[in-house]
Amino acid sequence: MKNEVDYLIIGQGLAGSILAYTLLEKGKKVMVLDEPKLQNCSKIAAGICNPITGRNMVRTWKSNELFSFLNDFYPKLEKQFKRKFFFSTPIYRPFQNLEQQQDWSVQENKKTEEVIYPKNRFLEENINDKLGGLLIKNGGHLRVDIFLEAIKNYLLEKNAYQEKLFDFDNLILNNDSKNEKVVYQNIKANHIIFCRGAADKTNPFFEKLPIAPTKGEILYIEFSQIKSNKNLKHQEIIQKLNQIILNKGCWLVPFEKKIIENNLNNKAKGLNQNLITTFRTGSTYNHDDLTLAPTEEAKQEIETKLKAVLNLDYQITKQEVGIRPSTRTRYPLMGTHKDYSQMSIFNGFGAKGVSMIPYFANEFVEHLFNEKELDKILRVNKWLLK
Numbered sequence: 387m388k389n390e391v392d393y394l395i396i397g398q399g400l401a402g403s404i405l406a407y408t409l410l411e412k413g414k415k416v417m418v419l420d421e422p423k424l425q426n427c428s429k430i431a432a433g434i435c436n437p438i439t440g441r442n443m444v445r446t447w448k449s450n451e452l453f454s455f456l457n458d459f460y461p462k463l464e465k466q467f468k469r470k471f472f473f474s475t476p477i478y479r480p481f482q483n484l485e486q487q488q489d490w491s492v493q494e495n496k497k498t499e500e501v502i503y504p505k506n507r508f509l510e511e512n513i514n515d516k517l518g519g520l521l522i523k524n525g526g527h528l529r530v531d532i533f534l535e536a537i538k539n540y541l542l543e544k545n546a547y548q549e550k551l552f553d554f555d556n557l558i559l560n561n562d563s564k565n566e567k568v569v570y571q572n573i574k575a576n577h578i579i580f581c582r583g584a585a586d587k588t589n590p591f592f593e594k595l596p597i598a599p600t601k602g603e604i605l606y607i608e609f610s611q612i613k614s615n616k617n618l619k620h621q622e623i624i625q626k627l628n629q630i631i632l633n634k635g636c637w638l639v640p641f642e643k644k645i646i647e648n649n650l651n652n653k654a655k656g657l658n659q660n661l662i663t664t665f666r667t668g669s670t671y672n673h674d675d676l677t678l679a680p681t682e683e684a685k686q687e688i689e690t691k692l693k694a695v696l697n698l699d700y701q702i703t704k705q706e707v708g709i710r711p712s713t714r715t716r717y718p719l720m721g722t723h724k725d726y727s728q729m730s731i732f733n734g735f736g737a738k739g740v741s742m743i744p745y746f747a748n749e750f751v752e753h754l755f756n757e758k759e760l761d762k763i764l765r766v767n768k769w770l771l772k
């Protein structure tokens with residue numbers, strides 16, 4: 387039986403998932419093909435969204451639009467799917483040096499309602515934040531693995547997902563009006579959209595795009611179990627770390643809850659017995675080694691940065707690798723192919739997929755439906771002419 391859809395999407399990372407959801411919400415018929423055995427950098431991403439980034443601590447491009455969109459989008463989907471995956475969490479950025487601190491203290495205009503400049507140190511003993519730091523209120527993190535699973539279930543309910551390796555050799559494109567514009571095995575579609583992340587670097591239709599994949603590695607760490615009352619201070623610190631994303635040279639983001647034994651002393655102090663003790667920390671950026679093998683160098687790099695900011699004993703429980711779909715322009719790439727009006731790409735979200743994809747999926751759908759102009763920097767066709 388042929389499956390007839392409006393849009394055939396290749397890839398169920400964050401880009402393909404959110405684009406498929408957005409199209410379904412607009413009443414379109416969609417089919418997503420994904421091969422889960424291939425690398426999917428979304429699944430291992432720390433999921434942080436941060437409106438103030440970089441060494442100079444400046445607002446990210448379009449941060450107002452992106453953050454007002456995502457702060458509606460993810461909580462709305464949590465309600466719809468009855469799953470918890472989005473955590474609004476302030477980001478604490480201790481100053482790296484005196485210059486950075488002074489820059490912030492003198493420039494009143496940099497202070498916004500989003501950024502608190504606490505002046506006081508956040509955790510006096512265990513965090514190296516002698517110069518104080520910034521608390522960025524509008525930050526957060528997405529448990530991307532849970533989010534992708536929820537979207538996959540939603541797509542399955544809508545008969546809009548198949549676990550399948552897409553092979554260009556089986557793709558038929560028709561430019562006459564008599565036939566379906568896109569045929570792939572038993573699927574007929576009006577339009578195909580590639581969301582294959584870093585794999586689209588070798589997409590034969592879009593190989594001229596400036597996709598420059600970057601390998602990233604992260605560590606899962608666990609702080610030692612709290613077994614005695616003597617460790618209550620330690621427990622308080624971990625509870626405090628659970629309320630923030632720490633970001634100095636590297637980031638440290640809460641990951642998972644573990645139940646630890648309660649005791650009378652804890653109860654008397656009102657401490658929560660459900661402590662999150664697993665965190666993720668990272669990450670690295672490597673343009674040369676694009677293998678999926680974890681490396682000792684990356685582990686050491688992350689550990690050196692972590693130890694420079696945090697003085698607590700921990701155990702590494704896991705190391706993971708992903709290849710980000712970064713671009714040479716540092717902006718995402720989207721649009722329809724100049725020679726094939728039934729073919730598009732939605733890609734290039736680099737290290738910022740969580741904050742960028744919800745807003746740009748909406749922009750891209752508006753472009754497809756209503757020819758809304760895309761920002762020039764995002765358009766693909768100028769690259770295809772080269």
Ligand SMILES: Cc1cc2nc3c(=O)[nH]c(=O)nc-3n(C[C@H](O)[C@H](O)[C@H](O)COP(=O)(O)OP(=O)(O)OC[C@H]3O[C@@H](n4cnc5c(N)ncnc54)[C@H](O)[C@@H]3O)c2cc1C
Pocket residue numbers: 396397398399400401402419420421422423424425426427428429430431432433434435550551552553581582583584585601602603604668669670707708709710711733734735736737738739740741
């Ligand atoms: C270590 C690390 C940490 C990160 N941390 C953050 C963070 O904190 N915040 C943030 O916003 N971003 C972060 N990122 C970046 C984030 O992961 C990306 O921006 C985003 O996930 C890109 O999503 P994507 O859908 O474009 O690509 P992917 O997630 O790579 O998805 C591509 C999908 O296409 C499928 N596919 C490819 N080829 C085929 C084929 N032939 N047939 C079928 N399916 C195919 C793959 O199986 C995969 O599911 C991080 C990345 C790494 C590596």
